[in-house]
Every structure is written in structure tokens, then in C-alpha cells.
Amino acid sequence: MRLVVASCAARYSGRLNASLPRATRLLVVKADGSVLLHSDGGSYKPLNWMSPPCTLALTEVDDESAAAGVTARWTVQHQKSDDRLEIDLYEVLHDSAHELGVDPGLVKDGVEAHLQELLAAQIGLLGAGHTLIRREYPTAIGPVDILARDAAGGTVAIEIKRRGDIDGVEQLTRYLELLGRDPLLAPVRGVFAAQEIKPQARVLATDRGIACLVLDYDAMRGVDDVDARLF
Amino acid sequence: MRLVVASCAARYSGRLNASLPRATRLLVVKADGSVLLHSDGGSYKPLNWMSPPCTLALTEVDDESAAAGVTARWTVQHQKSDDRLEIDLYEVLHDSAHELGVDPGLVKDGVEAHLQELLAAQIGLLGAGHTLIRREYPTAIGPVDILARDAAGGTVAIEIKRRGDIDGVEQLTRYLELLGRDPLLAPVRGVFAAQEIKPQARVLATDRGIACLVLDYDAMRGVDDVDARLF
DNA sequence: AAATTGATGTCGGCC
DNA sequence: GGCCGACGTCAATTT
Numbered sequence: 203m204r205l206v207v208a209s210c211a212a213r214y215s216g217r218l219n220a221s222l223p224r225a226t227r228l229l230v231v232k233a234d235g236s237v238l239l240h241s242d243g244g245s246y247k248p249l250n251w252m253s254p255p256c257t258l259a260l261t262e263v264d265d266e267s268a269a270a271g272v273t274a275r276w277t278v279q280h281q282k283s284d285d286r287l288e289i290d291l292y293e294v295l296h297d298s299a300h301e302l303g304v305d306p307g308l309v310k311d312g313v314e315a316h317l318q319e320l321l322a323a324q325i326g327l328l329g330a331g332h333t334l335i336r337r338e339y340p341t342a343i344g345p346v347d348i349l350a351r352d353a354a355g356g357t358v359a360i361e362i363k364r365r366g367d368i369d370g371v372e373q374l375t376r377y378l379e380l381l382g383r384d385p386l387l388a389p390v391r392g393v394f395a396a397q398e399i400k401p402q403a404r405v406l407a408t409d410r411g412i413a414c415l416v417l418d419y420d421a422m423r424g425v426d427d428v429d430a431r432l433f
Numbered sequence: 434m435r436l437v438v439a440s441c442a443a444r445y446s447g448r449l450n451a452s453l454p455r456a457t458r459l460l461v462v463k464a465d466g467s468v469l470l471h472s473d474g475g476s477y478k479p480l481n482w483m484s485p486p487c488t489l490a491l492t493e494v495d496d497e498s499a500a501a502g503v504t505a506r507w508t509v510q511h512q513k514s515d516d517r518l519e520i521d522l523y524e525v526l527h528d529s530a531h532e533l534g535v536d537p538g539l540v541k542d543g544v545e546a547h548l549q550e551l552l553a554a555q556i557g558l559l560g561a562g563h564t565l566i567r568r569e570y571p572t573a574i575g576p577v578d579i580l581a582r583d584a585a586g587g588t589v590a591i592e593i594k595r596r597g598d599i600d601g602v603e604q605l606t607r608y609l610e611l612l613g614r615d616p617l618l619a620p621v622r623g624v625f626a627a628q629e630i631k632p633q634a635r636v637l638a639t640d641r642g643i644a645c646l647v648l649d650y651d652a653m654r655g656v657d658d659v660d661a662r663l664f
Numbered sequence: 665a666a667a668t669t670g671a672t673g674t675c676g677g678c679c
Numbered sequence: 680g681g682c683c684g685a686c687g688t689c690a691a692t693t694t
Contacts, residue, residue, distance in 0.1 A: 203459060203473045205436055207531045217687040220541045226533045228434060228461065233473040241536035242434045242464040246482040247674060249539050251687085253476050285687070296531060300438045302457045305472035308480050311450045314670065344668085364448075364670085367683085372603045400682075448672045476689065482672080516672070545685070575683085595685080598668090604684095631667075 204231040207296035212239055212250050216285030222250055224292060231258060233302070237278050237287065252278040252287045261288075318347055318362050320422040321395060325350055327422075328358065328393060328415065346377050357381070357390040366396030366414070371407045378412075435462040438527035443470060443481050447516030453481055455523060462489060464533070468509050468518060483509040483518045492519075544650075549578055549593050551653040552626060556581055558653075559589065559624060559646065577608050588612065588621040597627030597645070602638045609643075 206229040212222040222239070227249070230238040234254040241249050261277045271292045278287040318337060321327065325334045331353025339349035339359075348360040359381055361374035374392050381390040392412035394403070399414050407414050437460040443453040453470070458480070461469040465485040472480050492508045502523045509518040549568060552558065556565045562584025570580035570590075579591040590612055592605035605623050612621040623643040625634070630645050638645050 203438075203471075205438075205459070205527075207434075207436075207533070214687075218541060218544055220539050220687085222539055223537045225536050226531075227536065228436070228531075228533070230459070230471065232471075232475075234475075236474075236476065238471075238477050240434075240461065240463075240469075242533035243467075243485070243536065244463075244465075245467065245484050245674065246469050246477075246479050247688095248477050249536065251477040253687085253689085254474075283687095296436075296529060298527060298529075300457075300459075300527060302438070302459070302473035305456050305458065305474065305480065306454045309452050309454075310672095313449055313672090369600055369603075372600075402682080445672070451672080478673085478689070484672085484674090541687095544687095600684095633668080 203233060203302050204299045205229070205296065206231070206291075206294060208294040209292040210239070210289055211292075212287060212289045214250050214285075214287050216280070216283065220250065224290075226293075226295070229289070235278075237276075237289075239287075239289065250287060252280060252285065255281040256285075257281065263290075314362060314364050317364065317395075317397070317417060317419065317422075320419075320425075321360070321362060321417065322348055324422060324425060327417075328360070329353070332358065341377060341380050343376060343380060346381070349381075352391070357387040358393055359390050360393045360395055362417075363394075363396040364398075366394055366399040367403045368400070368406055370394060370396065371403050371410070371412065374407075374412060375410060434464060434533050435530045436460070436527065437462070437522075437525060439525040440523040441470070441520055442523075443518060443520045445481050445516075445518050447511070447514060451481065455521075457524075457526070460520070466509075468507075468520075470518075470520070481518060483511060483516065486512040487516075488512065494521075545593065545595050548595065548626075548628070548648060548650065548653075551650075551656075552591070552593060552648065553579055555653060555656060558648075559591075560584070563589065572608060572611050574607060574611060577612070580612075583622070588618045589624055590621050591624045591626055593648075594625075594627040595629075597625055597630040597634050599631070599634045599637055601625060601627065602634050602641070602643065605638075605643060606641060 209226045211224040214220045228240040235256050236254040237252045238248040239250040256278055259277045261275045263272050263275050272290045274291040276289040322337050325332045333351050335349040337348055338345040346359050347362045350358045352358050359377050361370055363370040378392045382388050393415055394407045394412050395415040395417050397417050404414050440457045442455040445451045459471040466487045467485040468483045469479040470481040487509055490508045492506045494503050494506050503521045505522040507520040553568050556563050564582050566580040568579055569576040577590050578593045581589045583589050590608050592601055594601045609623045613619050624646055625638045625643050626646040626648055628648050635645050
């Protein structure tokens with residue numbers, strides 16, 4: 203990994219065209235050839251970058267640019283598309299290289315899959331008398347997150363999202379239409395469950411007779427921990 | 434901006450829990466307090482990070498960790514949520530600080546907005562005899578990209594996407610339902626226009642009687658350039 | 665390989 | 680400040 207701090211300007215062309223006026227920035231060149239161009243603020247997203255696989259070449263600086271103070275020009279070309287990033291370097295304030303080795307990678311816990319596990323284990327959150335039929339119940343257009351049976355013997359299809367917006371309601375609507383045609387399951391009620399439900403999504407769901415259920419992840423995890431301790 | 438190359442391990446807790454085993458990585462501390470933790474590969478996304486606004490504090494290293502080789506512990510706490518990133522530093526291979534100043538930012542040259550302009554100017558691509566009513570035609574649930582009239586005097590609502598997937602078809606469907614109730618406009622046909630239309634989206638659109646139109650951005654821009662030259 | 669879908673998405677525009 | 684849609688979305692998983 204090479205780290206360069208320099209005054210620079212850049213131009214990107216590919217899926218869009220963008221340009222970056224001269225300023226002092228951090229340039230990171232990774233072992234796989236990818237390049238990141240970071241300012242001293244914003245978020246984790248670079249101002250400009252090139253993803254691997256790509257190659258970095260030093261191209262010649264024309265006289266006019268040299269006269270304007272450009273000391274080097276990097277051309278970073280993507281190997282599978284015509285995406286290209288050109289960087290003009292002016293003053294270089296820092297330049298160092300480091301051996302990092304391979305990274306073992308990130309271990310994650312607690313995403314949508316986890317919410318599904320927790321709700322399946324605590325299916326009573328839907329109301330007394332509910333029982334789980336199965337998780338990831340298959341249909342022609344993809345699996346329904348959870349299929350359950352209510353106290354009256356009716357079927358309940360549940361779509362789970364971390365953030366519940368309008369797309370999730372549409373998705374559940376499609377499942378309900380399909381499942382409702384199955385005489386073994388019909389009639390099928392819908393429940394839209396999410397850690398957070400957007401107002402628009404709630405309106406649409408309610409309009410379609412779909413119930414909304416806000417999930418409290420910490421509380422659900424807490425119950426799970428208690429269970430874990432009991433057994 | 435502070436750059437540190439060090440052997441480190443990290444734990445993130447917040448919207449999810451994640452951990453990162455010990456390895457040599459780049460740590461970037463930006464002026465706004467945000468922290469990025471990069472490996473020497475992958476993409477522009479860090480392995481772990483904390484977005485601003487946040488504060489970095491040096492916390493005490495307990496004896497056990499110190500015995501295991503931890504020389505410093507950073508706790509990066511988000512200021513508006515309970516997101517937290519803890520980083521244990523082992524060997525530090527590089528540590529430097531740099532003044533970067535404020536960045537003037539990126540100048541972009543858009544795509545979807547441009548597609549809309551181009552199609553409005555070349556409305557004949559829908560078929561002979563089409564005329565533009567207006568772009569961004571307002572409705573109660575948001576503006577329709579383009580509203581046009583066909584040769585027979587019927588209304589056509591057009592939704593434009595760069596990549597046409599199922600969401601776009603749903604969006605257009607909602608517009609059509611609403612516009613179709615307006616006696617001054619009804620009946621209203623739908624056209625789903627995109628640079629690329631996903632098979633699922635095409636099936637759904639066709640099933641609902643919505644026409645699909647694949648847009649050739651380069652060709653449309655070419656026509657536009659010719660026009661620009663003629664006038 | 666193509667398609668689908670979730671993401672600690674992030675980012676910008678508009679209300 | 681919140682909501683909503685686009686993104687050079689990226690990246691993992693499944694068909």
C-alpha cells in the first residue's frame with residue numbers, strides 16, 4: 203500500500219464524467235492496483251476512486267501542464283471497462299509504502315437474517331396463539347421470510363426488513379397475491395415487520411389490509427439471551 | 434488528517450455487531466473526527482469505520498490486553514447514536530499527520546436527468562405523432578418524469594430510469610392508477626424507459642400492459658449534438 | 665456468468 | 680430535520 207499526500211486535481215470518465223479541482227488530498231494505492239482519493243472530511247466514500255482490477259500508469263506531462271506546476275500525471279485505467287481516472291499531482295507532501303499482507307476480514311452479526319431468526323423464535327409477538335409454519339417459505343417468485351398460522355387457523359405471511367419502506371410492502375403484496383391463490387393456505391393475511399417503518403410504507407400497507415409490526419431488536423435479542431441462559 | 438499503519442483489531446457495535454481480527458491495516462483519522470480502517474485490497478469501502486460526527490478517545494488498556502501486546506486502545510463514539518468503534522493497536526509501523534484544508538468538492542455531470550432531457554427533446558422515439566405535454570408532471574404522489582400525447586390523442590406517462598428494475602415499474606403503476614382517474618387525461622398508457630431493463634421488470638411491465646423502451650444514451654446524445662450543431 | 669437483494673449503504677434534493 | 684430516490688451504488692448469494 204502506497205500513501206501519498208499531495209496537492210492534486212483529477213478527472214473521472216466512465217459511467218459519468220466528473221472532475222475535481224486542485225486541492226491537497228490523500229491518495230491511497232492498494233496492492234490490487236485500486237486507487238482512493240480522500241479529502242479530510244466527508245464520509246468513508248472517497249471523492250474519487252478506481253476499483254480493481256485496474257492498472258496505474260505514469261503518463262507524460264505536457265508542457266502547458268508542467269508550466270502550471272504539474273509534476274506527475276497518473277492514469278488509472280479499469281481493465282474490464284473504459285472507466286478511467288486521471289490524476290495530476292502538484293506538490294507532494296508525503297509519500298510512503300507499506301507491506302500489509304492479506305486481511306482475515308470482517309465478522310458480522312445482527313442483520314436482517316438475525317431479525318428473522320429472532321422473530322421465528324418469538325412468533326408470539328404477532329399475537330397469542332400464533333405458530334410457525336416455516337422460515338423462507340418458497341414461492342414461484344422467491345421465498346417468503348416467515349409463514350405462520352394464527353389462533354383461528356388462518357395463514358400469515360410475514361415480510362421482515364431492517365428499514366421498512368414502500369418496496370417491502372410491494373414485495374409482500376406480490377407474495378400475498380400468489381399465496382392467496384393456494385386453496386391449502388387461503389385466506390392469507392400479511393404482516394410487515396421491521397425495526398423502523400416509514401410513514402409512506404405504513405400508509406400503503408394499511409390501505410392494503412397489511413398489518414405493521416415494529417420490531418425492537420435489543421428487546422428481542424434480550425429475550426433470546428435469557429432463553430440462552432435458561433438452557 | 435492522521436495516517437497510521439499498524440497491526441490492530443477492532444470491534445464495532447451499533448446497527449450491528451462486527452469484529453475484525455488482528456492484522457496490519459491503514460487507519461485514517463480525518464479532521465472531522467471520522468475514522469476509516471482499510472486493508473490493502475477490496476474496494477473503496479473500509480473494513481470498518483465511524484462516520485462523523487464522532488469523537489476519538491484514548492481509553493485505558495487493561496492488563497490482560499497489555500500482556501497480549503495491545504499498546505493503545507481507541508474508542509470512537511458517534512455523537513448522535515450509540516454506534517461505537519473500538520480499535521486495539523499492537524505494533525505501529527507508521528504515524529504521521531497532515532494539514533489538508535477544505536476540499537472544493539466534486540463536479541458531476543449527471544445521467545438520469547440528462548436522459549430525461551434527451552427523451553423530452555426526442556419524444557418521437559415513442560412512435561410517430563407523439564408530442565410532449567410536460568416534464569416532471571406533478572401528481573399527488575410525486576412528479577411523473579414525462580407526460581406526452583400520442584397520435585390518437587391519448588395520454589402517455591413515461592418513467593425513466595438508468596437501470597430499469599421492478600421498483601420503477603411499481604412506481605409507474607402507482608402514477609398510472611392515479612392519472613387514470615383524471616377524466617381530462619384518461620385513458621393513460623404507460624411507457625417504462627431505461628438504458629437497461631431487467632428481465633423481471635420487463636415481465637412485470639408487460640403483464641400490466643406497460644410498454645418497455647430501451648434508451649441508447651450515446652445515440653440520443655449524438656442526435657442532440659447534431660441538433661446543437663445545426664442551430 | 666447473470667440476476668437478485670441487502671447494506672453500519674452513502675449522498676443529494678426537496679419539503 | 681426528515682423523507683425519498685439515485686448511485687461510478689458495492690458485494691454476497693443464488694440460479
